[in-house]
Amino acid sequence: MEIFGVPLPAMMSQLLLGLVNGSFYAMLSLGLAVIFGLLNVINFSHGALYMMGAFLAWMGMAYFGLNYWVMLVLSPFIVGVLGIIIEKTMLRWLYKLDHLYGLLLTFGITLLIEGVFRSFYGVSGQPVDTPELLQGATDLGFMVMPNYRGWVVVASLLVCLVTWFVIEKTKLGSYLRAGTENPKLVEAFGINVPLMVTLTYGFGVALAAFAGVLAAPIIQVTPLMGSNLIIVVFAVVVIGGMGSIMGSILTGLGLGVIEGLTKVFYPEFSSTVVFLVMVIVLLLRPAGLFGKEK
C-alpha cells in the first residue's frame, strides 16, 4: 500500500519520527506557555536554558562521573534555581512594563549564556552517550526504532500531562490561575502570589532543561542547539494560542508530525513549513488554535 507514492511502512516511520521531534516542541512550548500564561513574560531565554540543561548533563557525566538518570533530575533542578534567581533579580521589575521589555531582557540573557558556553566549548559540540538501559533498538516491523527515542516520547508526554493536570485540575493550579487573573484579590486570601510566580518561572525553565537532557544523547550538545530550535518553538506557541497549556502540547506534537511529513514530500521546505502553518492559523484564528479571544 502506498500513500502519495510513499510506501505505508516508510510513512508510518516518518510519522513516528515526527512524533519524537514533536515531543521536544511540546515540552519546550509547554514551558513557554506556562510562563506566558502566569507571568505574561515572553521568555526568549528558553532556548538557552534548554541548551544549558543539556550542557549540565554532559558536564555532570564528563567531569563528575554522574549517570544520565541523576542528571535528568539534577540538571533541571540547577537550571530551575538559576531561573528563580533570574526572576527574583531581574524579571520581577519588568512585569508592569510592556511585554517587549521582558522579551529584550530574556533575549539578552540568551546571548550572554550562549556566548559564555561558545567561548569555553566552541560549537562542534560534546557527545553524550545513551544510557545503558536504553541502548539498542527495537524492530517495530515497519522500522527499527532506537529505544532511546521511544523513551523521549514517553517521558515528555508524561511530563506534559502531569503539568497540564496540576495547572488545570488541582487546587494549587487554581491558585496559580487565580493569581494571574487578579493577584491583589488572591493575596487578600493569604496566598503568597510573588512566591508562586517565582516558582512558576523556575518550573517553566526547568522543563526546558529537562528537554535539553532528553535531547543530549540524540544530538551533539552545542551552544547553538537552543537557538536552532527556539524560533520554531515560538511559532508552536503562537499557533497553539499564547498561554494555552493543552494547546501548546497538542500543537507541538502536531507540528512535529507535519514537519516530519514535509521532510518526505518536500525536504527543502521542512524548516519553513511551521511558519507557513503559523501564517495560515493567524489569518483564520488570530488568537491561535486553542487561544481565547480577548
Place this chain on the structure above:
Amino acid sequence: MKRTAIATTAAAICAMGFSFAAQAQISGDTIKIGFITDMSGLYSDIDGQGGAEAIRMAIADAGGNINGKKIEFIQADHQNKADIAASKAREWFDQQGVDMLIGGTNSGANLAMAKVAAEKKKVFISIGAGSSRLTNEECTPYTVHYAYDTVALARGTGGAIVKQGGKSWYFMTADYAFGQSLEKDTAEVVTKNGGKVLGSVKHPLSASDFSSFLLQAQSSGAQILGLANAGGDAINSIKAANEFGITKKMKLAGLLIFINDVHSLGLKTTEGMYLTDGWYWDMNDATRAWSKRYFAKMKKEPSMLQAGDYSAATNYLAAVKAAGTDDSDKVIAKMKATPINDMFAKGGVIRPDGRMVHDMYLMEVKKPGESKYPWDYYKVVATIPGDQAYATKAETKCALWK
C-alpha cells in the same frame, strides 16, 4: 646663478615628488586585511576565531609592517548570511580602505563577496568555501580559491570509494550553494567511475534532526551514503546514522569532514571513515611546528582552513612586499607568478582561473587503539596530486582560462 638655484630647487622638488609617489604605492599608507567568516554559527570551530588568530600570526611573522607601512587587520561575523557578507565587504572596501579580503566559511557568502571584490577590483582569497563555482562559472580576475573545493573533495573521497567497490550512492545534501556543488561534483565522479547515484535528499542548513532524512536514504538501498554537508550538520548526521543502525547497512562517506568534527564525535563513532583533506597538522615537521604555535594560542589543533588562512595571508603579504605596492592587479599578478612553498602547500600554483592547485590527501580515521596521542586521528591513505584533484583546463567553465 640665481637661475640655476631655482632649477636645482625645482629639480629637487620634482625628485622628492617622485620619491613620494614611489612610496605612496601603498594605498591609505596601510596594508589592510579584512576577514569575514562565520564567527558564531555552525562553522565557527573550523575557521572562526581560530582563523582570525592564524591571520594575526601571519601578520606578526611578516613583522607587522612592510617597508614601514603598517599591516592592519579587521574581522567580522557574516552569520552565514550572504547579504551580510556582501554589505560588510562593500563597506570595508569603500570606507575602511581594505586592500585584501579573506573569505572564511560558507560558499553562499563567499560567492557574494567575490562579486563585490571583483566590482571594487580588490584581491579576494576564499579559504573556507567549498563551491567550485568560485573558479568556474563565477571566476573573476581577483578571486583566489585557496584551500580546497568540492571538485577536489569529490575526486578524493568519491573516487576512492567507488574504486573500492562502493558503486551505488545516495546523497544527503545541505540545501545551499556548497552542498549542491558538492553533490553535483561527487555524482559526476561516481558515474564516471562506473557507479550509480540512486537519489538524494536536501536538508535545510542547521537542521535539528536528521533521522527522517536518514531513513529515506536507507530505503534507497544504496551502499554508500554521501554526506554533502559540513560542520554541525555532518556531525549530527553521523551521530544519528549510528543511533539508527544505518552504519551497519550503509557505509558513510563524509565528503567534507574537518578534524574538529572528528574530535567532537570521537574515534569510536568515526573510525574507518574516509575523508579528503588539504592539510593535516601531523603530516611533517613544518606542519607540526606551526601547529604547536597555534595550539599554544587556541588550545586546539588547527584545521585545514586555519592553516590556509595563515598561508594565504603570508603569501599575500610576501607578494605585496615583492611588488612594492598593494595595487590589486600588480599583487595578484605577483601571486599568480610565485609558487607557494610553505607549511601549507608544496609547489602550490595559482592558476589563471584563481584556483590554488596543491596536493590533496585521502585520509582514513584511525581506530581508537591506533591513536597514540591527543589529536592523533588520521592516517594518509593516498596523496592526490594537485593536477588530478582539481578541475582541468578541458573541464573549466571559467572564461579567464580558455
